[in-house]
Amino acid sequence: MSLSLHITHQLGDFTLDAGFEAGPGVTALFGPSGSGKSSISNAVAGLIQPDFGRIALHDKLLYDAPSRVFVPPHKRRVGYVFQDGRLFPHMTVEGNIRFAMRFARSPGDPARIVELLGLAGLMQRRPRLLSGGEKQRVALARALMSDPEILLMDEPLAALDEPRKEEILPYLERLRDQTDIPILYVSHSVAEVARLADNLVILQDGKVVQEGPTEKVLSDPAAMPFVGVREAGSILRARVLKHGSDGLCRLAISGGELTLPGVTAKPNSDIRIRVLAQDILLSLHHPEGLSSRNILPVVVESIRLGDGPGAAVSLRAGDDHLLARITAQAARELHLTPGLRCYAILKATAVPKGSIGH
Structure with a gap:
């Protein structure tokens, strides 16, 4: 397994008590707002330290409460793509992408990533001149150039309208099909999950209620209350x-x-x-x-x-x-x-x- 996670964490009145294992491909964390999706993603990135549990990536411990292991965020080989892209406004697209190379142990081929995400015609533009979908593709390229062992994508399409979503989805499919980087994809959109995810973890109130291959989970009648009757x-x-x-x-x-x-x-x-x-x-x-x-x-x-x-x-x-x-x-x-x-x-x-x- 690429990622093994079993953690508990208290956030005010909310208790996160979740565990799952994710293999290669895209594993989607699905559920309503407040179900614990982003907290899990942040725990993998090292942005929060759970109260108890264990997180391992490719057999490397990132966090283990009993042995007091906590690898700080900057030492984890994690690429993170947020909902808003978070590009450096004073840099061009090329500058944003190349910035990540300084954190890579073995930098990838920028030309390959640029081609994969269709960015060749945008390299000299600054973020303010990009559409929402273009910004997310640049943020994705920057994350890939950091040479990550896993890619975290937290609601990357949530801020986009439908035309922009349709613009970027084919690139996400190419990323899934043409790279071997495991992806943890946070979403509350059934359509996105159905199109992209190989495996699905459904969260409700901080707990895993369904998990497995996406085709099997979505076609399970027991998942309908969590997915919704109109989206099932x-x-x-x-x-x-x-x-x-x-x-x-x-x-x-x-x-x-x-x-x-x-x-x-x-x-x-x-x-x-x-x-x-x-x-x-x-x-x-x-x-x-x-x-x-x-x-x-x-x-x-x-x-x-x-x-x-x-x-x-x-x-x-x-x-x-x-x-x-x-x-x-x-x-x-x-x-x-x-x-x-x-x-x-x-x-x-x-x-x-x-x-x-x-």
């Missing part, structure tokens, strides 16, 4: 087969094929698809005469009834998990039970805008 859904991994002249794209998933609009990835590319639970219909028999062509054979894995009229149904489609939200009455009338084979119907427009990523 699933992630499917798909391969692009063919783009049609009508603007629709054929995709292969483990449980069959889908036809969706808005896919820009090239044929043979692997992408993620986010499907909301509220956009899935269930049928006991293969439906005929529907406008939707996205019909998948599925197996019911579990059913969770809420306090209201709804029911969350966990489904398996091939090797993938799906989550459907239907009424409890419909679940009873369909006699849904674990192991039942049925069909899931997805509209071609069911995938939320901006949720298709690499």
